[in-house]
Amino acid sequence: MSQPSLSPSPIVIAVPKGRILAEALPLLAAAGVVPEPAFGDEKSRALRFRTQDPGIELIRVRAFDVATFVAHGAAQLGIVGSDVLAEFDYAELYAPVDLDIGHCRLSVAEPADLAASDDPRGWSHVRVATKYPHVTAGYFARRGVQAECIKLNGAMELAPTLGLATRIVDLVSSGRTLQENGLVEVERIMDVSARLVVNRAAMKTRAHVFPLVEAFRAAVAGARAA
Known part of the structure; x- marks a missing residue:
């Protein structure tokens, strides 16, 4: 059978x-x-x-x-x-x-007071908090910038204010979260x-x-x- x-x-x-x-x-x-x-x-x-x-x-x-x-x-x-x-x-x-x-974008952000006088074209080394270390390191390497990436899974916006990293790489939509935490978008890595x-x-x-x-x-x- x-x-x-x-x-x-x-x-x-x-x-x-x-x-x-x-x-x-x-x-x-x-x-x-x-x-x-x-x-x-x-x-x-x-x-x-x-x-x-x-x-x-x-x-x-x-x-x-x-x-x-x-x-x-x-x-x-x-x-x-x-x-x-x-x-x-x-x-x-x-x-x-x-x-x-x-739709959103993956961007580099930093404190507004730093951005007021900062020129990303002059960067040679950056310390960045992000949950995208692979993309972040590759982006900066293509620009000839050495990136020290600190892996975080959330609360990225706290990193600059607490001295963990000077800048962050994270998703940005309206930009409101950045603004409420004293950060501004300074470079766009990719549209998402x-x-x-x-x-x-x-x-x-x-x-x-x-x-x-x-x-x-x-x-x-x-x-x-x-």
Whole structure:
């Protein structure tokens, strides 16, 4: 007697907690991925969720961890900022779709009183607090500036006021957080937007991955045309 075939494991899409998620939800829905009601429950501590499609699940993780989950194949697709992709530079990741959401920039900032007389063209050595040491060191190296990077995961704006570092490299959107902490943006390293990322192996071996990519591509085109 032949054994019944086993159902393939669901495709897992990693989505980030925080600012990008609210913008991503309409695109997910337009791509045919609608989370179960518990996904919207702010009191829920769950991290893995079903969708209306039994072949697709969502996991909600920290933005920096999305790339890691997808690169190592724990998730097949993910939504992540281009800042994270630049910082980790995983060869296993393919980023086929710019989702045109989560727009901000990665910038260098310093105390306003220092910026009043400072000329970035004269920098030869900088001490910088950032959660992007790879991108930061590379940016300054291309300019011939030696960068001492101090890795922080948050509260970057405190570093100059407490003497940890003279400058910071962090994401900037409106600039309000910088202003409220006495800092000003002095250089822009890169513009940032959210991307759909895919595990390269899954793209080749999982039949439903490519149609999902095309669904997201169509969702972005539809949002731009609206």
